[in-house]
Amino acid sequence: MNKATGKLPSTARVVVIGGGSVGASVLYHLAEKGWTDVVLLEKNELTSGSTWHAAGNCPNFVGSWTMMKIQSYSTKLYRELGEKVDYPMNYHVTGAIRLAHSRQRMEEFRHVERMGRQMGVELQEMSPSEMQGVYPFLEAHDLYGGQWDPFDGDIDPAQLTQAFAKGARDMGAKIIRFCPVTGVRRDNDEWVLTTPQGDIRCEYVVNASGYRANEVGAMFGRNVPCVSLAHQYLITEAIPELTARDKKLPLLRDPDSSYYLRQEKDGLLLGPYEKNCRAHWTTADDPMPEDFSFQLYSDDLERLEWYIEDA
Ligand SMILES: Cc1cc2nc3c(=O)[nH]c(=O)nc-3n(C[C@H](O)[C@H](O)[C@H](O)COP(=O)(O)OP(=O)(O)OC[C@H]3O[C@@H](n4cnc5c(N)ncnc54)[C@H](O)[C@@H]3O)c2cc1C
Incomplete structure (x- = not known):
């Protein structure tokens, strides 16, 4: 050591x-x-x-008052921190579109938008065509509506x-x-x-x-009820249509299909919240290793196929 x-x-x-x-x-x-x-x-x-x-995405959207307060405090802090402590950081405030595939999902977005209004968090409803205005590669045929978070983005963790x-x-x-x-x-x-x-x-x-x-x-004699879940994301090679753009795409979040998709350099980073994701280190024959610093689980791309297709 x-x-x-x-x-x-x-x-x-x-x-x-x-x-x-x-x-x-x-x-x-x-x-x-x-x-x-x-x-x-x-x-x-x-x-x-x-x-x-970590992928380092920093949303404001969340259905809990406490978490929204923490998240919006954080995104505001990150915009100022580099200068405040004299440590420049890669923080891209790209904004994000959040897709609703149903009326029920849209109701949830409206609920959170109103919560945000009470807390100074600007979330705006968007129609499918408005979303296409900021995200030209979006297919809108199965969308009910969506939402714009101007202060979503990604930071280098x-x-x-x-x-x-x-x-x-x-x-x-x-x-x-x-x-x-x-x-x-x-x-x-x-x-x-x-x-x-x-x-x-x-x-x-x-x-x-x-x-x-x-x-x-x-x-300390305390049981902290937490478990480690594998979360995979993948990054594509450069995509000519993105290379040709002079502006980074906003983040795209699809809570119905359950993934985030963002531009990473000239490629895309896709991170699904897998419906059948795997927990690790939960049984006696799979103990947590003494040291897992800077390590990764083996990838399992088959589990991601559905999300890749959907995205
Ligand atoms: C693939 C992936 C993508 C993610 N994407 C996002 C995202 O887009 N946005 C987001 O907000 N979050 C994301 N996360 C989650 C985010 O990474 C975590 O929530 C966050 O990094 C947790 O930070 P932490 O400080 O609590 O824990 P950790 O980063 O795990 O730090 C804990 C530290 O404690 C140290 N430690 C442990 N035991 C001891 C001990 N006995 N003595 C001394 N030190 C000890 C460890 O060595 C470690 O450095 C992602 C995570 C992963 C894996």
């Missing part, structure tokens, strides 16, 4: 476990609120969990994490990579976390260990 980057302090007010996009964001936001005695411990490199392979990390460090937070948390005990109203570099005492611990959240939760 690589050597830990930096000396482990003996105390901190907060220790964040996990250096993916969530852990780095928590660290940044704590530091921004003035909690600068904070340390993030990452067992491998920053972004080595799910974050490194590794750059986003590094931007949070830089911002947090600049405000005094510490990040130690290659420093796994291996155990915990309670001592005099404090947590004592064990690592190969020694112990660190703290008031609060944030479990931001992503797909390993249950493993870390178990150290």
